[in-house]
């Protein structure tokens with residue numbers, strides 16, 4: 067295959083700068099989902115929980131060497147730095163450069179592996195083949211056994227996607243925008259169908275492969291860490307309910323491992339894009355992640371959290387608190403008796419603490435002091451629980467009262483002087499709250515403890 | 517009251533637990549201490565660490581409580597907290613008398629001693645987790661990869677299985693600078709611990725020719741991967757505490 071034109075002979079440092087910079091808006095970059103012990107010969111293993119290696123100045127985890135193979139692109143997606151009509155420096159890595167960087171970074175414990183995406187060079191299949199060859203080289207010649215996540219290029223030959231799948235731990239195809247409508251306006255060269263078809267292909271092959279693995283233990287694994295995708299939030303006018311329903315659908319119908327949400331950052335200044343003077347919609351993104359967690363680990367359904375009449379998340383309360391105050395008839399929950407599913411619905415009780423409660427109450431009748439030891443956040447839980455029939459303080463089971471208390475002490479959001487309590491946020495004003503997401507929120511979200 | 521006086525090592529504490537059972541002590545009236553603090557009206561027993569006794573205790577704990585809980589006990593004993601020996605002892609007593617099954621040793625968290633051991637293990641576990649992420653190796657002239665750490669707890673032994681599994685064909689070494697412990701992994705072989713000073717290792721810490729370049733590449737990468745519009749140093753600090761940074765490539769400047 068002919069390999070390449072411009073931007074090849076830049077110094078490595080410069081290429082890395084350009085191609086990391088162009089990859090940074092991709093958020094689907096954890097190293098999770100696969101447990102693979104080392105084989106004693108090759109370099110690398112994988113840990114299912116994923117390992118972060120550093121955190122950049124925006125507080126996001128650096129786990130993988132996240133780069134594009136090239137930022138050349140024949141497409142013209144309006145939101146993208148690399149769109150062909152944009153005048154930016156272009157660069158392209160050689161496969162050897164990518165392999166060397168991956169291996170040398172890995173042995174120094176900088177990274178968990180490689181995340182490789184790419185602009186579309188010549189054609190989708192041409193690009194996919196380059197990706198395939200790079201990973202083949204990394205696995206065979208450089209004998210790298212760590213985590214590899216690649217983007218499948220929509221519209222590429224299915225055979226190439228199939229072959230690549232056997233070399234990588236995770237594959238993802240970006241949905242880009244939550245609806246077909248949004249895609250049409252902002253990414254005219256992409257079509258919803260071209261995105262969903264390979265997504266389905268990967269899902270089907272994963273299922274077949276699982277059956278093969280049952281039959282033949284040594285069959286090679288296909289995308290062992292599962293499939294992921296991401297959506298850009300706030301570039302198009304979809305509401306939270308639509309977005310969350312799309313995510314739920316992807317989990318249920320496409321068996322995705324993760325759906326990621328990426329608060330839109332306006333880097334091209336295109337007229338069709340919202341200006342976002344207050345910065346990217348971070349709070350909105352945060353609420354979506356919280357809700358996503360509730361779907362995956364807490365047994366909630368999208369339509370329980372939002373509906374046509376309330377299509378946006380509450381700015382002040384996290385989605386679980388919001389649900390709880392609207393369902394006070396289901397509370398208080400008795401800690402010493404309630405089934406695990408119900409415990410999981412109590413604000414301030416995470417998956418771990420719910421499990422610990424279930425284990426600990428076999429030995430003793432639990433008190434509020436015990437709950438603290440079990441990791442329950444009493445500040446939030448106390449309105450919704452009893453221990454042996456008693457509440458912690460005499461509190462009113464009343465919506466306004468609880469909301470006031472929950473929001474007062476948290477002070478997690480600074481908001482305008484209108485003293486709003488239930489104002490729904492309009493689409494683009496979320497960014498006007500500065501840095502609403504607290505560290506503990508993020509850590510708790512990361513640990514699945516909402 | 518009987519007080520077993522131990523030194524701060526697994527061997528010593530597990531030997532004491534062995535003795536407490538062998539000598540049929542009243543466990544409610546016995547404790548294990550790592551300090552010299554006098555306790556009134558107590559009979560001091562000085563424990564001679566005994567490898568065989570330690571092995572017996574370890575094997576039993578592993579068999580009865582399962583790998584995960586056994587590891588938690590060991591982690592609790594790696595803590596810097598001097599009350600750890602007592603907490604572990606009481607947790608074991610509690611688990612044996614309540615006939616806890618494998619994986620359930622720490623169920624009874626409303627018990628203070630169990631909770632204490634649990635909390636210590638969790639704290640140590642957190643630090644191990646952090647160091648797995650944040651350790652940075654530098655390549656020396658002779659190709660050896662070398663990392664320096666300054667952990668609060670004595671975690672070096674918990675890090676080695678992880679890195680030996682992922683870098684089987686590398687010569688690498690981790691040094692706990694404060695404690696003067698070196699963990700050494702020769703390529704293709706079993707790792708071991710070495711106690712002593714750098715002099716005895718006869719090491720030169722001169723870096724390899726390429727090392728500087730890769731450090732620079734990584735620093736540049738970390739810089740480029742951040743999104744300016746999302747800048748949030750507080751969040752960064754919450755995820756990556758400052759105390760680790762003095763040994764981390766991306767936070768150091770050119771040497």
Ligand code: SF4
Nearest residue numbers: 139141143146149185
């Ligand atoms: S296909 Fe679209 S989003 Fe991807 S690099 Fe090209 S212009 Fe950017």
